[in-house]
Amino acid sequence: QTEKAELDVMGMTCAACSNRIEKVLNKQKGVKQASVNLATESATIEYTPGFIEENDFIGKIQKLGYDAKVKA
Numbered sequence: 001q002t003e004k005a006e007l008d009v010m011g012m013t014c015a016a017c018s019n020r021i022e023k024v025l026n027k028q029k030g031v032k033q034a035s036v037n038l039a040t041e042s043a044t045i046e047y048t049p050g051f052i053e054e055n056d057f058i059g060k061i062q063k064l065g066y067d068a069k070v071k072a
């Protein structure tokens with residue numbers, strides 16, 4: 001079972017920002033594939049529900065100094 005989270009990510013200004021976030025998200029247990037796009041200021045995360053959820057992704061991103069919310 002795979003869920004897909006689509007987030008808006010705020011505060012990224014260079015490619016190292018998006019790479020940094022992407023690396024951290026991909027390390028999380030339950031994450032199958034995370035990609036962060038600087039140009040569109042968004043993140044797409046495929047994950048296994050039960051291990052991790054959308055609020056965990058947002059928390060990780062905030063801990064890195066950026067902000068995120070579930071796409072409207």
Ligand code: 9UX
Binds near residue numbers: 014015018
């Ligand atoms: Mo680029 Mo992002 O020098 O926090 S890594 S601005």
